Amino acid sequence: MRAIWKGAVLAQSNDTKVIENNHYFPPGSIDLKYFKTSNTHTHCPWKGEASYYTIEVNGQTNKDAAWYYPETSHAAKPIEGYVAFWKGVEISE
Template sequence: MLTPGPDHPITLEPSARRWRAYFNGHVIADTNDALILREADLAPVVYFPRHDVSVEYMGRTAHQTHCPYKGDAAHYTLTLDGEIAENVAWSYESPFEAMSPIRERLAFYPGRVEVYDIDDAAVNPHPRERAAEVTAREEVAEVDDSDEIDEIDEIVRHTDSGSGASQGEHWPPNVSGPDQGGAR
């Protein structure tokens, strides 16, 4: 085990931006809690919290690597929409003490999975802004759409509740039944 220092610096910093990982047409990771690891002359690496990654599409492989500064890394294969990418991500599940913040986080190999930052405000408006927007929308709905909302509510109450029965009283029939002397 080696310790990061002036001859081999490693820094970890929380990202101020939102990060995503994209594979085969799908966002497979999305977080505003990424850690950026900068190691010596290597490219920065984005570590995603495991709970912000779609791990249901991933399986651990037998492949392992060892870093004298971070420890042993487990690798993961990604299977999504019939495409399989072997050993596309890694995780230090029991990193050395100096690197403990990356425990329970995943990183992706560049070129295999697209990792990019996005403007958080564009996809996740701040709560106060969002609350003001929702309140304004609700006020407009109350003024303009009250009849439409009542009609929709009436329809919803007459749909199946999951038990096989309507949630409201039956409507009167809007058609008459067949005549007695009709075709048999």
């Protein structure tokens, strides 16, 4: 699977985890040069507190387009630290 935005491959892995129709990519599969830490946080009742990344590609910014759970609840341990995408990031094989 690949996560692509504005022609840049943000992440690529054969080992994504699919939860609630979102592909979560292993932390080692993301290309960190496109990721900037965001101060945004949200809470999911069963996964825990999510942190976000803003994506930057060729001077274009996609605020909070990626999220991850640094520490999950017991039920969501398989995706702890994994990164998922939205806001126009294309996920494809």
